[in-house]
Amino acid sequence: MAAIDLSSPARSSPAPLSPRRGSLHLLLRRPRRPSVRCSLDAAPKQAQGPPAAVAAEEAPTARKECYGVFCTTYDLRADEKTKSWKSLVNVAVSGAAGMISNHLLFKLASGEVFGPDQPIALKLLGSERSIQALEGVAMELEDSLYPLLREVSIGIDPYVVFEDAEWALLIGAKPRGPGMERSALLDINGQIFAEQGKALNSVASRNVKVIVVGNPCNTNALICLKNAPNIPAKNFHALTRLDENRAKCQLALKAGVFYDKVSNMTIWGNHSTTQVPDFLNAKINGRPVKEVIKDTKWLEDEFTKTVQKRGGVLIQKWGRSSAASTAVSIVDAIRSLVNPTPEGDWFSTGGDGDYELVKDVAMDDFLWERIKKSEAELLAEKRCVAHLTGEGNAFCDLPGDTMLPGEM
Amino acid sequence: MAAIDLSSPARSSPAPLSPRRGSLHLLLRRPRRPSVRCSLDAAPKQAQGPPAAVAAEEAPTARKECYGVFCTTYDLRADEKTKSWKSLVNVAVSGAAGMISNHLLFKLASGEVFGPDQPIALKLLGSERSIQALEGVAMELEDSLYPLLREVSIGIDPYVVFEDAEWALLIGAKPRGPGMERSALLDINGQIFAEQGKALNSVASRNVKVIVVGNPCNTNALICLKNAPNIPAKNFHALTRLDENRAKCQLALKAGVFYDKVSNMTIWGNHSTTQVPDFLNAKINGRPVKEVIKDTKWLEDEFTKTVQKRGGVLIQKWGRSSAASTAVSIVDAIRSLVNPTPEGDWFSTGGDGDYELVKDVAMDDFLWERIKKSEAELLAEKRCVAHLTGEGNAFCDLPGDTMLPGEM
CATH class of the missing domain: 3.90.110.10 (Lactate dehydrogenase/glycoside hydrolase, family 4, C-terminal)
Known part of the structure; x- marks a missing residue:
């Protein structure tokens, strides 16, 4: 991730390198085998199981950290329109009150990313400074009436927000202040991604996919990966x-x-x-x-x-x-x-x-x-x-x- | 539009009103007849006709006001991936450098609005003040590589930008300054929408659909409609x-x-x-x-x-x-x-x-x-x-x- 290992892609290279663990830049083809869909894998299976016991629509149950209309509980299997849908996918997003997220969250909710039969739970991580803005984001998600968006929770503790996450889109990072050295930036953001890696390691799905967007994204991804030893290293990506x-x-x-x-x-x-x-x-x-x-x-x-x-x-x-x-x-x-x-x-x-x-x-x-x-x-x-x-x-x-x- | 005419919906009302021309608030059902798709109507027909003569891919032709990679000309009919698509739909957007548009344009380009087989041309109207920002928007649209987005043009003259528009999404409006009277706001924005109505009347598709978003949207829509007598009044909508x-x-x-x-x-x-x-x-x-x-x-x-x-x-x-x-x-x-x-x-x-x-x-x-x-x-x-x-x-x-x- 942080350093480049060209062992695989550079087979025709003039100077092949030896492999170096944990530091790889990849050119990928996604195989045409649906069985490797990872976090989405479980969904159809669960969908075919018996409906989980849920509260009736008339008796909404508040979930921890849930927001507004998304605190209501439903049985998607009991509804004609939604009973053939996959099971809910949990997507955590950090920096959720920022501008990139403000575009991304609505795309996730619309079905543009995971498809028209994939209901979604958004778990939004902000900071103490941004928690009000995060509420505003959740309100706009409410007002958008996206049928696929079934849960929205907001919070500032990654150990709570990342719980059961199947995707973690790590967008939040400190911007570089005036006169700040690049090494200082690496350290400040590194602390954030070390903590988030630990939180993912503790509470996220064992097969969570992580995409690191916050810069310097390559090294942040390395730090995150190294702090999450229980999650397969292959699941960590830096956005290029x-x-x-x-x-x-x-x-x-x-x-x-x-x-x-x-x-x-x-x-x-x-x-x-x-x-x-x-x-x-x-x-x-x-x-x-x-x-x-x-x-x-x-x-x-x-x-x-x-x-x-x-x-x-x-x-x-x-x-x-x-x-x-x-x-x-x-x-x-x-x-x-x-x-x-x-x-x-x-x-x-x-x-x-x-x-x-x-x-x-x-x-x-x-x-x-x-x-x-x-x-x-x-x-x-x-x-x-x-x-x-x-x-x-x-x-x-x-x-x-x-x-x-x-x-x- | 500006005033409410309840003649139709209020049949069971305690005090029915008589109809009043050009001033109607509607409750609508969209009939299940595909033949009334209006501006999209022509697309499948044209699609079945002979391919239009276009420049070969190797010889891009610059179009008036086009932007960057969108100036290239193609024959959608000659390409296996796109030959079954509908014909291009022309969508004009005013206030295109603003925040609402910054969300909307990417939704239009993604196919979320008009569907996955509807290629789209975006005609972006800005002001002299915003023309640089508008270039930035066009650059981000380029970088998004949306397959359906085939043309982007930018400009500040509604008589140029609205040419052949089949949809006009009128978002741009002056915000109210401190201490400004509502009547002053009505007048300032009214001038904008009168001009844009005249431009639509002159150069847009005869069946252009107009959605007025800029506030005060109801009265702006009335003004726009009254200045576009050649366009059916039914085509004008204020966003509620x-x-x-x-x-x-x-x-x-x-x-x-x-x-x-x-x-x-x-x-x-x-x-x-x-x-x-x-x-x-x-x-x-x-x-x-x-x-x-x-x-x-x-x-x-x-x-x-x-x-x-x-x-x-x-x-x-x-x-x-x-x-x-x-x-x-x-x-x-x-x-x-x-x-x-x-x-x-x-x-x-x-x-x-x-x-x-x-x-x-x-x-x-x-x-x-x-x-x-x-x-x-x-x-x-x-x-x-x-x-x-x-x-x-x-x-x-x-x-x-x-x-x-x-x-x-």
């Missing part, structure tokens, strides 16, 4: 999908094609200025990008910068960070983990998994050198948070400022 | 759906049922503190609300206030106005106009239509008096904007401040 989507869009724009023609896009390395959007393996209309876009100078010099600067340009224009498209990319990431990947395509995520690792990845010197640079940075970040991952004393020797523009 | 949704939620909360058990909810009158959420006709589990909720004092005193104050409470808690749930209610409103209404249910909208008007509406003195009060206010607002509707000189004699809390 927004960069992947942005890279696809820029290649499409340059080639003059619609973005749905771009496939096999990878983001290697850290979510920072050392990140490596991979135009060597990406394809346009099934052909290698370099055959379609002849402007090698643009590919080598401009393309990566444009992808990396995108967030900063957006802040300049729009005055805020890109909450809406970040939420869309989280939706994309979840869907890629849940649904089979289109034949021949892949997606990338920072993680450590037993997914179907892509093997036929090309490598050349240009790509290799850049990936090595990002790997070095991830390893340095890893050493810098060793006190949070249980790997001894921290030693912070970070390279220069590699925060992406627009991510303060 | 957010209040309808909020009212359903409060009834569900009080009755201890899930909100999907509440039906036949109506919001009569103006979108202001005189608005009348109708608990006489609403049903819970198919039974009249008054049979289920015995607390008449709550229904008569608290219920309406709670619905009306909802926006204000949200601002207090969340620190901003309820953009997300407003966008959801716009989605609901569009879907209700496009899809058949569930058997036995109805929805309400400020408008003037040849939809299937609901006839079996109950009326009692309590409901009647409140509707009359709201009607009086709407008529006063109408007189106050007569200079904008072509009905002579304005005479402003508005009652006290009836702006809903949280709508500044």
